[in-house]
Amino acid sequence: MSIFDLFKQIESQNTAVTGPPAYIIAGLGNIGEKYHNTRHNAGFMMIDAFAQKYGAKFGKHQFKSNTAMAEADGVRVLLLKPDTFMNLSGQAVTEAMQFYQIPPERVIVVYDDINLDVGELRIRKKGSDGGHNGMKNIIYLSGADTFPRIRVGIGKKPHPDYDLADWVLSAFSPEELQTLARTAETVCEALPLMLADKTDLAMSRYNGGKQKKQKPAKPQPEQGQEES
DSSP states (O other): OOOOHHHHHHHHHHHHHSOSSSEEEEEOOOGGGGGTBBBBGHHHHHHHHHHHTOOOOOOEEETTTTEEEEEEEEEEEEEEESSSSSHHHHHHHHHHHHHTTTOOEEEEEEETTTTTTTEEEEEEEEOOTTTTTHHHHHHHHHOOOOOEEEEOOOOOSSSSOOHHHHHHHOOOOOHHHHHHHHHHHHHHHHHHHTTTTTTTHHHEEEEEEEOOOOOOOOOOOOOTTOOO
């Protein structure tokens, strides 16, 4: 390597965003292999996809969480997956908020919602916990409900008498995982908009649409033939 190549390498390294994060993105879920790909871990699944897109590596344990630093379109972001289990998610989120002095308006929470079909999204700037225990703990410990959030549909209970805990801790089917993979792509498009203070645009663009597998185009009849 020549001295000029070395200078170029140093210059490219210095262009990276440094310093404390401007935002926190918290994906909610439960740790442990037995919870892998279960409905309550949709938040983990989405934030894993975001980390992969931006080359961030989880593995540093701080703030009662598995964390990673990412740079998304010039914005430095702390990615956070709480190690506390769902019901105590607020312990992890508020600890990171206090350390970096980040207000609720710059903490985006991604979590599951049983009131939405699998893959359907709801993006909001603030709101109640909606009965979600993880969000409930975050709001309780922070004293604020002004967290931007992305709710990811995991499907309604099969019937009203079905135990809620059993449902949210059940595994997604292979077909549902395919749907969620497409949903993760959409979340990775929505989050940079939210980091750029364009949450309204993200809401108008992505709310309500179930991430359906596109059907192959119907073949056109050859010239001289009629479509049956």
